[in-house]
Amino acid sequence: MNVDLTGKVALVAGGTRGASRAIAVELGRAGAHVYVTGRTSGEHRSEVGRSETIEGTVELVERAGGSAVAVRVDHLDPDQVRSLAERVDAEHGRLDVLVDGIWGGDTHLGWEQPVWEHSLDASLRMVRLGIDAHLITSHFLLPLVLREPGGLVVELTDGTEEYNAKYREGTTLAFYVVKSAAHAFARGEAAETAEHGCTAVAFTPGWIRSEAMLDEFGVTEQNWRDALTAQPHFCISETPAFVGRTVAALAADPEKKRFSGQTLNSGQLAKIYEVDDVDGSRPDGWRYMREVADQGKPADPTGYR
Template sequence: MNKNLKGQIALVTGASRGVGKGIAIGLGESGATVYITGRTIKPINNNTDGSLQETQTAVEKAGGTCIPIQVDHSDDKQIRQLFERIDEEQEGKLDILVNNAYAGGQTLLDSFSKSFWESDPTLWDVANNVGLRSHYITSVYAARMMIKRKTGFICNISSWAGVSYVFSVPYGVGKSSCDRLASDMAQELKQYNVTSISVYPGIVGTEMTTNFDWKEYPDSFKTAFGHGYYNWETPLFTGRAIAALASDPNLIKQTGRVRIVAEVAQKYGFFDKDGNRPVSFRSLRFSLPMANSFLRKYPWLVPDIKIPWFIILLTMLSSPKI
């Protein structure tokens, strides 16, 4: 990767594992100095939990500079202190904020078979306190730094649950709100040359999903997450997408929009960790092979054509719960 981000300062929240770890590596290999946050500093005996030290090692192996800071993003005071430290250490410079922290993954999976009225009302807080509210808090502090220098990039990690039902009511509302947060912040930040975007990864092979016991869930759930890991992305793919966006000198023209990782890869010409380039979930090459085992073996037979959003939404609305 080119060192297009050399000299830039980035912050990735929730980067001890999964997509956050991949984003930190992607920004690091592009030359940025990357601050990362999470609750776990040192490795523990569980390969799905991850740690900030492990992410730091991976970023440095990729040629980047990484600064880990232990932060609980449910605590506003700790978030404020995080930005005070970055402000002091970098003399007010912060170029990139990636809002990725999320704390409700396992709880959402545990409550998968329940409707919202059957779940404890606190499911809302589990899904959206760190996964949405903390994004707003970090964006407030980041914006205060960025507008002073009249440059910056705030990125919310969302998902296609922002446009259709996935998992549960609190999850979908939270992701939709992440998109709206990015869009509305863009309205107020554009005059200061600060870009605000929401990003949709595809089906990502994180530590959790690759070690997942799929037998406990219905076929519709398995179908939604790919037969035989078809078209899965690595966490680094999202990292490279954000690095590519951050390197675009005309990024402000995309402010307020949703960007799909696979489509960003196609636009900017980069590949995933394994040298492949997964297609967008709104590509015909994604949807047809998902429903046909023969085409999953020969996906190149299907043209990589984008399906209009309204058709995707109609299909999702008629699909079983996922």
Template structure:
């Protein structure tokens, strides 16, 4: 159920690489016109040329069948975000059907803070995780909602994380992701009367370039607990394109408003919609009995498909994760 997004206008923030790039390609694959953003200049902690990566994403989106418009944006600058939405409003006659809040600026800072408690980390770690992230999601949603409510249709997807449920990469990261979930929920309350949906989306373990770096940094010198094992052997990893295909299907869900304001899990939506990744695989949810048993008993991983894909109730999962050491 990928669906047809021809005639739809989408915006994916932070689409120069990783999850954002995969989402943009998937939306193009479904026929959407996709605006993508990324920073236009080198910054101190940048990995490579962001503008070059945006052009690579544009090419990939168009090869997949979509139309792509690149807009260099520094999402720490509210004025640049405002100008972005003014451009979309002007060029698309007020139409914006989908906003994917994905931009995140904290990976390098999280790597630098690895192994340190929050009081020994640089105080700027908070802003690194939550300025281009939580705050920029709010700002982008503010301008998107102005457009969507006028047309009484639209979807805002905020990319969040299982880190909103349990300790993963520290206090600043986890607090920001929990806040993303609440942001999506509260926006959903105010947007519902206008037939605009807001959801928080939790991917599983996604094998992006940056996550490889973050995972490698956290693996060094860390005991082999459950979370680390899930990263180390790449079992049940999702691809960025898989996440994007789920969002494309979500846009065509006739019961979309039932999901409004709620946390949605990529793998669980994929099972519902019949979505697979580019390798014809369908990873399971991180709360699936299949995933949890295979992680606890590594000898079962080779036969994981024999384990039922049953969802563990949230209250049991909470008891488990709160007792587990963080990554």
């Protein structure tokens, strides 16, 4: 599929790192002008505490031949998001693609802690980051997406709707609620924007080799397979570029409305749009998790990438 977004205007909220950063890069590579927003910029750091910045994402977009601008925004602050919307309106008068990848809640995850043992402050913070910030963002930016038919809204999450239909054992209640909420966001936004010709979806990467994930395993993109000793099922992992390529292909699809209200995933879209990861494979991460990892089978990506 020819991914051409020339002349389109996109905004990636929370585009500092990981899947959101890669999506910004691939939207820019395809020709869209990209606004990259987030809390970590220059000397300012969010609670995530990592070194990646929104300016760093812009540099990657430009290195890929695209154009982008970094705007430091806390999407929990309605005034800041209102100002962002006013700026985009003044400069372009519309948004063609809105990707809401706001999160930053992993530092609050207390794995395998029931709600009565997990920090209440941490639980509420995850809800604020994963639900409140998304609602605030939609309130102010969706009107720009509705200016012209064909707009796209993408709510990033973790897990397909099928996978999240039951409790995610080993996580925490607040994390599970937040990530499941994206499915409802997609359904609700699809219903409310349908008459405007807008497409709204939720989207989940597979097991993504983000900056943080590579650091957690103590590997780099060049030697990531060394992590298989500790976690054999990491064999199904995918690069952030794979994630970005699938979302860019979706954004360029003139028939994307057929997906509105659904939760999509990178492996699924890769098949539809014939998108490959950087190594030429097509990881189907969530199908692998259901059929191999969750069934207690030995790690083997044969037939899944």
